[in-house]
Amino acid sequence: MSKFNREEHHRIMQKHFGIITTPGQFTVALAGNPNVGKSTVFNALTGLHQHTGNWPGKTVDNAQGSFTYLDSSFLMIDLPGTYSILAHTVEEQVARDFICFGKPDATLVVLDATCLERNLNLALQVMEITPHVIVCVNLMDEAIKKNITINISALQKELGVPVIPTAARNGKGLDSLRHALYEMSIGITHTTPRQIHYSPEVERAIQELTPKISRCIGNALNPRWVALRLLDGDSAFIDSITHYLDLENNRKELAV
Amino acid sequence: MSAVIKPMITLKEICTEAERIRLTTQNSFGDKIVSDIYVNAEKIANRTITKNTSENPSLDSRLDDILTSRLFGFPIMLLLLSGIFWLTITGANIPSEMIGNVLFAFQDQLIIWFALAGAPDWLTGVLVLGMYRSLAWVISVMLPPMAIFFPLFTLLEDLGYLPRVAFNLDNMFKKCQACGKQILTMCMGFGCNAAGVVACRIIDSPRERLIAVLTNNFVPCNGRFPTLIAIATIFMGGVVTSEYETAVASLVVTLLVILGILITFAVSWALSHTILKGETSSLVLELPPYRKPQFGAILYRSIIDRTLFVLKRAIIMAAPAGAIIWILANVYIGELSLIRHLAAWLHPFAYAIGLDGFILLAFILGLPANEIVVPILLMSYLSSGQMLEFDTLNDLRNILIDQGWTWLTAVCALLFCLLHWPCTTTLLSAYKETGSKKWTFLTFLIPTTIGFAVCFTVAQLARLLGLA
Numbered sequence: 071m072s073k074f075n076r077e078e079h080h081r082i083m084q085k086h087f088g089i090i091t092t093p094g095q096f097t098v099a100l101a102g103n104p105n106v107g108k109s110t111v112f113n114a115l116t117g118l119h120q121h122t123g124n125w126p127g128k129t130v131d132n133a134q135g136s137f138t139y140l141d142s143s144f145l146m147i148d149l150p151g152t153y154s155i156l157a158h159t160v161e162e163q164v165a166r167d168f169i170c171f172g173k174p175d176a177t178l179v180v181l182d183a184t185c186l187e188r189n190l191n192l193a194l195q196v197m198e199i200t201p202h203v204i205v206c207v208n209l210m211d212e213a214i215k216k217n218i219t220i221n222i223s224a225l226q227k228e229l230g231v232p233v234i235p236t237a238a239r240n241g242k243g244l245d246s247l248r249h250a251l252y253e254m255s256i257g258i259t260h261t262t263p264r265q266i267h268y269s270p271e272v273e274r275a276i277q278e279l280t281p282k283i284s285r286c287i288g289n290a291l292n293p294r295w296v297a298l299r300l301l302d303g304d305s306a307f308i309d310s311i312t313h314y315l316d317l318e319n320n321r322k323e324l325a326v
Numbered sequence: 327m328s329a330v331i332k333p334m335i336t337l338k339e340i341c342t343e344a345e346r347i348r349l350t351t352q353n354s355f356g357d358k359i360v361s362d363i364y365v366n367a368e369k370i371a372n373r374t375i376t377k378n379t380s381e382n383p384s385l386d387s388r389l390d391d392i393l394t395s396r397l398f399g400f401p402i403m404l405l406l407l408s409g410i411f412w413l414t415i416t417g418a419n420i421p422s423e424m425i426g427n428v429l430f431a432f433q434d435q436l437i438i439w440f441a442l443a444g445a446p447d448w449l450t451g452v453l454v455l456g457m458y459r460s461l462a463w464v465i466s467v468m469l470p471p472m473a474i475f476f477p478l479f480t481l482l483e484d485l486g487y488l489p490r491v492a493f494n495l496d497n498m499f500k501k502c503q504a505c506g507k508q509i510l511t512m513c514m515g516f517g518c519n520a521a522g523v524v525a526c527r528i529i530d531s532p533r534e535r536l537i538a539v540l541t542n543n544f545v546p547c548n549g550r551f552p553t554l555i556a557i558a559t560i561f562m563g564g565v566v567t568s569e570y571e572t573a574v575a576s577l578v579v580t581l582l583v584i585l586g587i588l589i590t591f592a593v594s595w596a597l598s599h600t601i602l603k604g605e606t607s608s609l610v611l612e613l614p615p616y617r618k619p620q621f622g623a624i625l626y627r628s629i630i631d632r633t634l635f636v637l638k639r640a641i642i643m644a645a646p647a648g649a650i651i652w653i654l655a656n657v658y659i660g661e662l663s664l665i666r667h668l669a670a671w672l673h674p675f676a677y678a679i680g681l682d683g684f685i686l687l688a689f690i691l692g693l694p695a696n697e698i699v700v701p702i703l704l705m706s707y708l709s710s711g712q713m714l715e716f717d718t719l720n721d722l723r724n725i726l727i728d729q730g731w732t733w734l735t736a737v738c739a740l741l742f743c744l745l746h747w748p749c750t751t752t753l754l755s756a757y758k759e760t761g762s763k764k765w766t767f768l769t770f771l772i773p774t775t776i777g778f779a780v781c782f783t784v785a786q787l788a789r790l791l792g793l794a
Contacts, residue, residue, distance in 0.1 A: 093393045105614070124671055148371055154363075155357075156360070156361075158530050159465070159528070160530070166752060186371055186374075186375055187367055187368060187370075187371035187375070188367070190366075191363050191364060191367045194363055194366055194370075195363065198741075202766035210580065216377075217377065217378040218376070218377050218378075219373060219376045219377075220374060220375050221374045221375075221376075224373060225370070225374040228370045228373060228374060229370070240544060248409070255651075264366075264370075264473040264540060266362060266363055266366045267357060267362070267366060268359065268362045269362055271351065271358070272355060272359060272362060273360055273740055275347045275348075275355065278343075278347060279340065279343065279344055279347070281771075282339075282340050282343065283340055286336065286337055286340055287337070297344070300340065300341060300344035300345075300348075301344055301348055301356075301359065302355060302356045302359055303345070303348055303354070303355070303356060306530075308337065312338060313336065
């Protein structure tokens with residue numbers, strides 16, 4: 071990101087999400103289903119450097135914590151635990167809006183190794199929004215106990231983003247996690263996030279909408295994903311777009 | 327800096343376009359999108375995960391197989407529900423009597439003290455026979471069932487059973503084009519309809535939220551439970567020999583709850599096919615693992631948060647209501663007291679729906695809080711005739727029979743208790759949640775209309791067939 075973009079980013083974070091970063095600090099969003107040890111990961115990475123509050127205008131908890139790795143400072147934002155980010159609940163909306171409009175430098179999706187299949191839904195949805203995703207397969211120790219073997223390198227190939235196995239309770243895998251977050255934040259990780267294949271009728275509808283969407287909102291958001299939200303009839307999302315993007319457009323127009 | 331591209335097409339136009347495409351298919355794209363995501367996840371999982379689960383499936387999933395099965399899911403639900411009612415009714419009788427004895431003994435003492443202090447009759451009347459007596463009734467009739475029902479219900483909640491109930495009923499709500507989460511708001515409604523209405527916030531689609539708000543009152547709240555339980559015990563239970571009394575009574579209460587749920591479905595269906603048309607949103611429902619309940623927390627939550635909270639509300643309402651009733655019953659215009667005039671005026675209408683003027687009056691005066699319906703009723707019955715001491719449910723039964731109650735009166739009173747206007751607190755919550763007078767009025771109108779219609783039909787049919 072250029073200097074200007076970083077400032078802009080800083081401004082949006084503060085204005086819309088009440089998150090204040092120090093100059094040069096990277097932001098990491100932490101997403102995951104409930105009960106997958108997301109908080110354990112959060113606590114293990116940030117230690118005591120945490121503070122909690124609310125999302126602006128929402129009665130949803132917001133916990134932030136910071137840590138330093140290889141002289142870089144990171145601010146980690148713990149998103150509410152959700153099963154999806156299709157925004158059927160306020161929690162889902164908060165998580166989605168942050169990933170989508172807050173544009174964190176990296177989004178860490180924590181998955182439960184013992185029920186990976188169900189958890190993958192969230193990872194796939196996040197990967198539709200942003201390529202800056204790191205998948206953390208937590209509770210590996212539990213999975214081994216339950217005789218579940220997960221082929222991490224195959225999973226990484228399937229998903230096209232870094233996959234880190236952890237057992238956060240025992241502190242296992244946390245170093246690799248920090249390193250992956252670092253590499254992604256400084257921009258040396260290249261990902262090819264797997265896109266969800268939809269059934270033909272959905273794909274056809276997407277094709278119909280995407281050209282118009284990209285003409286309207288430019289590359290601020292993934293047009294394919296916006297098309298999906300519109301097809302889902304998600305009116306809250308349209309509100310979000312106008313709320314977050316119009317402000318930016320107005321400002322830019324003023325600047326020009 | 328990036329160049330500014332002037333939008334050639336507005337977001338609004340795209341939304342209309344999307345809406346058009348969205349409505350071309352009957353099945354919503356929303357469901358399709360969700361299921362497609364699952365298919366993708368499954369494919370990836372199949373290629374990367376190997377499970378050597380040769381051992382038996384976990385206890386949790388075996389339990390779930392039974393509790394959420396098509397065959398056993400519903401019967402188990404009903405069994406648990408009637409079991410809870412049975413425990414509540416059986417358990418509440420004795421403490422109810424004991425509390426009643428103590429409180430009414432104190433009433434006699436109060437009267438003596440008032441007499442010693444030389445208080446005028448009207449003061450003793452308003453304060454002791456009005457306020458104190460209705461308080462005593464509310465506490466002795468309401469406290470024991472609540473103190474048993476709430477912990478039991480919280481126990482189910484703590485065990486993790488409620489999400490299974492939501493799972494079992496989700497499909498039916500979907501068929502009514504309502505949200506599966508509505509059942510959770512209904513569960514809250516068992517405690518208090520006002521809380522149930524507020525809980526409708528968890529439903530995100532405004533359309534489905536409105537449906538849940540409008541139908542929440544069909545779940546009997548704990549203000550109405552004691553009334554249902556008392557009438558069911560003394561009338562329905564009285565039909566059979568005493569050993570089956572509580573069993574029959576709990577069955578009757580269970581049937582009433584089921585009736586309430588069925589009407590909820592019917593009204594939800596009707597609403598979503600008339601004034602609240604729209605699509606059903608899908609939700610992911612996770613069945614959390616079963617947990618060992620924490621008994622300390624259950625007791626604390628159910629006693630402090632619910633029982634005492636509700637009792638406090640009832641007491642605040644009951645004291646002034648008691649005073650008002652006493653005044654109404656003791657101010658005479660001509661031959662009759664005010665309350666007799668009112669009851670006589672309501673009677674023809676009340677009779678048509680199987681009640682009598684006093685019952686309807688009690689329900690009307692009970693608008694601030696349903697808890698005080700039975701106390702008001704007893705007070706107006708007693709004040710108009712000879713003074714009776716109320717000690718046990720048996721006395722209650724005698725009072726009611728003296729006043730001409732038949733089984734039909736009891737059935738209609740039960741039905742009307744289940745199906746009538748919500749209390750003012752609920753209406754206020756509905757107004758706050760919907761922000762509209764129209765929807766608040768409908769919250770009032772729908773159950774009231776249904777209540778009158780059902781009671782009228784039952785009463786007229788029974789009389790036509792010569793059953794009563």
